[in-house]
Amino acid sequence: MQLPLFSWLKEYDKATLGQDLGAALIVTLMLIPQSLAYAMLAGLPAEVGLYASILPLAVYGIFGSSRTLSVGPVAVLSLMTASTLGQLALEGVHYLDGALALALMSGGWLLLFGLLRLGFVAHFISHPVMSGFISASALLITLSQLGPLLGVSLSGHQLLALVDLFRQFDRITTATLVLSVISLGLLFWSRSRLRSWLLRLGAGEAVATALVRLAPALLVLAGILLSDGLGLASRGVALVGQVPAGLPSWSWPQWSALPWQSMVLPSLLLALVGFVESVSVGQTLAARRRQRITPNQELIGLGLSNLTAGLSGGMPVTGGFARSVVNFDAGARTPAAGIYTAIGITLVGLWLAPWLSLLPKAILAATIVVAVLGLLDLSQFRHTWRYARTDFIALSLTFMVTLVVNVELGLLVGIAASLLLHLYHSYRPHWAEVGLIAGTEYFRNRLRHQVELDRTLLCLRVDESLYFANAGQLENIITALISVRPEVRHLVLQCSAINRIDASALDSLRMINERLKLAGIGFHLAEVKGPVMDKLMQTPLPSELNGHLFLTMYQAWSSLTTQPEYVI
């Protein structure tokens, strides 16, 4: 195995160094509030977010295959971690122990999948399922931040937090509410207007873009200064509190006390979602520079990164979408930018930790809400409704179950639904009676094209592989067609869309052949694909066949037609 590190290290020069350092500075400033906020979202102490943004980034820089992916805590994984830790707490597991174990276990899954080259598993989460899951997660995350934003401590799970909020309406602290409203207002304003405002003030493109991106960091800075100056804590505003200065130390969860059996599924889902998110960001960015990422190497990079997170006091990590785009746009050329970011966060941990403890939680909550509302994509519902109802069903089911029940079940139900709906499609194969398009050698559906037909010759195309679930349908279709067309003497099955014939379908074909033979009708196969033909030749079907195997439909037509006629 060639380490991806060596592919870029040998061409590393001063220009690249400059670009990587510039990107790392911006990403570091962006990552400070994010790492604190996502740790808080997961229900963990703030420093866990910082620790998860040091060594895991460096490890990914060495083993990951994407050049610009920015690894670290991300919103959706933090929500999933929070959900699992909440359930584990009922079994008496300490949140921090649980987070370490989850990072280790999901890292283990990722590494295992990478070594077994099982990168394809990510494909079993379809786009609509992932999209519904992320939209529902964005809403759940927003809900979970209502407590910090309003200065109350909500205990209800999922949507029940809203009920709890009504009950505690009188406990909302005015100072916290004012701070939250201002923070949210500033953040939304900076997202939508700040850039054009700065440009109109005469700022350069680069400066304006950078300032928009650093808005959350500036807000955090302002929050710290305000908190210190006005003594916000004494006015009832909750602060982040005690962030120990220093570096992460090695850690190892107490496995014997952990109900690791109940963590198997959650950690697997964490690994899957983290991988899908990382790969889709990584592929999009790589394509922009005509680079490629290798999914299996990516699994190894993310796996080792999460294992490191678990060993160094962190939490589950993956490549974040917004942060990676910033990293890319800010000019990062190589994974070294990630390593420099790790160094940046280390310095923050060493020197700025005491200051961070002064930060009001409401400001962090505001940065989370503004970040995740960008993930909410309700237009997907309209699009998939119009394009494919089954995708819409999978999307809606995932969204509803995630929102109402919990994230794990939402994802599982979505995956199961999309698989079952896919099977349902192939169970009812589309079929068409085809005829010759005059002047060509092509056969198309008689209902859609003007084609030549023959009363004694029935040409049938079935648009699906034949397997156990739909083999019986073919028998029914043919029986029904033959019973209303007594003049038919030959039936040709166009096999161009049949990609596989399993043992059950083979039995069906033999049965059809036998029945047609009894009825005095020839049964012919045309355009059988190579791999399918190889299989068929090992069976008794070709010798039993009451007809021929034709290479093309046109050959079948030419040798079997007796009285062609035009039919509209």
Added chain:
Amino acid sequence: MQLPLFSWLKEYDKATLGQDLGAALIVTLMLIPQSLAYAMLAGLPAEVGLYASILPLAVYGIFGSSRTLSVGPVAVLSLMTASTLGQLALEGVHYLDGALALALMSGGWLLLFGLLRLGFVAHFISHPVMSGFISASALLITLSQLGPLLGVSLSGHQLLALVDLFRQFDRITTATLVLSVISLGLLFWSRSRLRSWLLRLGAGEAVATALVRLAPALLVLAGILLSDGLGLASRGVALVGQVPAGLPSWSWPQWSALPWQSMVLPSLLLALVGFVESVSVGQTLAARRRQRITPNQELIGLGLSNLTAGLSGGMPVTGGFARSVVNFDAGARTPAAGIYTAIGITLVGLWLAPWLSLLPKAILAATIVVAVLGLLDLSQFRHTWRYARTDFIALSLTFMVTLVVNVELGLLVGIAASLLLHLYHSYRPHWAEVGLIAGTEYFRNRLRHQVELDRTLLCLRVDESLYFANAGQLENIITALISVRPEVRHLVLQCSAINRIDASALDSLRMINERLKLAGIGFHLAEVKGPVMDKLMQTPLPSELNGHLFLTMYQAWSSLTTQPEYVI
């Protein structure tokens, strides 16, 4: 809904009556030992088998769609019933109560599926799964009869009965063993030799055939006479014992005392297996006389039949293979033959019951063993191994789990495995670079045929519907091909085998289009099927496409080729 009854009643004449009566006589004589034996196999009193062979047959005769299916207790359903009743007994359920409830519940499922027109559910049990299940069941049934054959009472479940047998080796009764060996010998001999021996003796075809079929009934008669004459009971031979004379009375299980939740799945599986067995026998026989059966009507017929069985002291029933073939061969023309059989069994119940109680159990066990060993089809393993490995896996898994664990799990594992293996196939689509077959308008795989190619034009055919699980593969295939073929200017995707494109795959196609556009390569689709095209036209893809939509590959080739050349 038109009752199937009316379709044959109006043409009923004296000749038909004669044929139906003749068939009913033979089937009745065959059904006497079978109904007793299968009740015993299910762990139920012998009369339950008789009761299940009276009203359920009459009801099926009115509502069923097959003209010659012989409904009643069958071996595999009895084994499944025994397995479920064994588990229910652990929860304190009386065997008879459980059997009535199972018949009612599986009848309910069948009727529900019929009314909802869900006949297709039967297709989800693939042929290899059904075949593996039946072979394993045949072995299990044989094992279960070792006890009665040897005169010991074995308590081990499944294969463990063998272990128990070794432990009780010294308890084997000599008289029972002798009786069993003679019975088995006679039955096997009558199956293989009796017919030709009778013909050589000068008997007519019809008489010889009838005698072979009646061998079990004759053996039962001989057994009764022997038992009475020699006083077998006093020599340690177990008899059927007390068969109450009379007719079934209405019954209704005590639902409140039944753990009906744990019967939902077993009753569903009973319904499925019974339906699959019935439909396959029914279809085979109907096809021989150019008749058809309607699966949804069949569900209603079998459903009402099982409900009746549950209400009249019976057990789960379905159409038996061997008995139906006999009914058909003996000349049954209409379902009235089934009604006459019901009358025959009623007369047996009224008059012969006291005699049946004298029958040695070993003789019944021998008839069961000889009947089910005919169901054991080990050649399936060889055939599916040769034809399709995935089918072989499904077959073997079903066989092993049924044999080693239990019948329910065996069936469930088989169904799940065949679905997953089907998905696995479509996840790795077969693809081929295609070229023009000189002198035709056809494009085939360059590796299998001698075709014309063009260095600047890449024609690709993917042999699978595009959906979430394999959409990423197409991106990978195209990226890999393009990266080693810098001279390619146009890529044509032949869509003749693409039967569906879901939302995830649509995203992939748009992504591929965008990437190819950036690389200066045209992206064209050819031979898109009608239904797929209808969907695509509602999306932004056609307008975004960096190329054209061609009706045929040949049109794409004609307009895009620049330097065609022959390549072998």
